[in-house]
Amino acid sequence: MTVAVVGGGPAGMAAAISAKKAGALKVVLIERAERLGGVLPQCIHSGFGLSYFGQDLTGPEFAELLGREVEAIGVEVWLQSMVTEAYPDRSLLISRAEGISLLKPDAVIFAVGARERPRGAIAIPGSRPAGIYTAGTAQYMTNIQGYEVGKRIFILGSGDIGLIMARRFTLEGAKVEAVAELMPFPGGLSRNVQQCLKDFGIPLLLSHSVIEVMGRERVEAVKVAKIENGMPVAGTEKVYEVDTLVLSVGLLPEVELLRQMGLTILPYTNSVTVNQFFETEIPHVYVVGNGAGIWDLVDHVVVSASTAGAASVANWGVERSEAFVEPCRDVRLVIPQRILLGADEPPVLWFRAGKPLSVSKVTLLRGTEVLASRGYLSLRPAEMATFPLRKEHYEKLKPGDRLTLCVSEVGSDA
């Protein structure tokens, strides 16, 4: 059988490796760029690989090691090749240097990643000068192209890439004035708040946003204010004289090809529904990595993509009956949204809390019946958590069951 993997970032490489390991005769890894690795080569900081490789690696190292596995195991890699259309029967229209071709694999794994939310998506008033970048673009310019993005920088949004870039700009000799976050809690991981901001004395302004960009040719200043109930609070405005505004306001899964296949997009993951093997509603079509919902750690991406790679081969021809899971109350999202019944191993549910919670109980409900519950010391929106289902609970599920995953704070233990 042939498995096609679309996208050669960490998710795609891991899926391709595991499909090959699971016995797929031919695995084709289709990558638009002239090299594998996706976003990893520009993520020169460390913190990757602790669970997958058992060592703390930088992005380029992680990409190189995974790339060696891809090569060693015999995955066929098509570089500078782009899937321009995907059809519900799994066939892919691919544009390559050799010309345009149609491939109909036995299974397709989409590992197409995500895009940054641009300025237009968050509507900051003011002029349109040069000097406004998304964090990922600024990262590419700094780390790959070697440009100096700015000398005095303001960062809007406390997502991980924004925090990482605050440190990166500082190490390159620029001055980061502050990071503003609209929510009352940081968007990125705690370790990044500590090591990227606190280490360098960069202020993190929670419940703040940029309310105006000033400057004609180039950014000259930004006006920042405290935000309550979606409105700036009078008297809290402060002007920061900066030449650059960097936006780290979130990622959106790339779903164009999935839409073309006729799949519906969920509002809370901004992607399609998947089962625990990351299979979409179309049999033998999978979506992994940030294309399936935004993950915070590449290790989680690689582990989940490996599940899909193996399943694309092993689950071939299995009869399907499913139960369905939805997030409720302070659970913001849950992956998977569909649970395939009768698999050998019980599934792991990944979920994200909607707000920071201290000691909490997470319950899986069928109507009002509690199927399973687990305790957590703390939950943060920035960190995806897992809810492994036990075998005896998994076996209780019936086809068509509608389940909800809820969280309630038990109380502070402080």
Place this chain on the structure above:
Amino acid sequence: MPDCIELICIVCPVGCELRVTVQGDDIVVAGNKCPKGEQYAVHEVVSPVRFVQSTVRLLGSKTERRLPVKTDKPVPKDKVLQVAAAIRRLTCRVPVHLGEVIAENIEGLEVNVVATKTVTA
């Protein structure tokens, strides 16, 4: 007035908010939910260290202009900016392999700067 330092514990995902008070030789840690947090806080106050990652100018490559690098050992936290500035002055020529030493004993700290990527052409 004793010094009070606020830290976020990074030992595990719980991320306790630590308050460290230094009074002479006494270091008192509050806010930690486990002993590892106390260890981390004391270490952070007495001798904090960090790995540094950056890029250097790469010569002779057709495709890459910068080579990503890192220190092979952590450096004292108060030397991080000095080390970063020293790394900015380095250049390197292809071919270069992952793990190869780009600069030895940077700033006399007994720490090497190594490549985190292979670029052969």
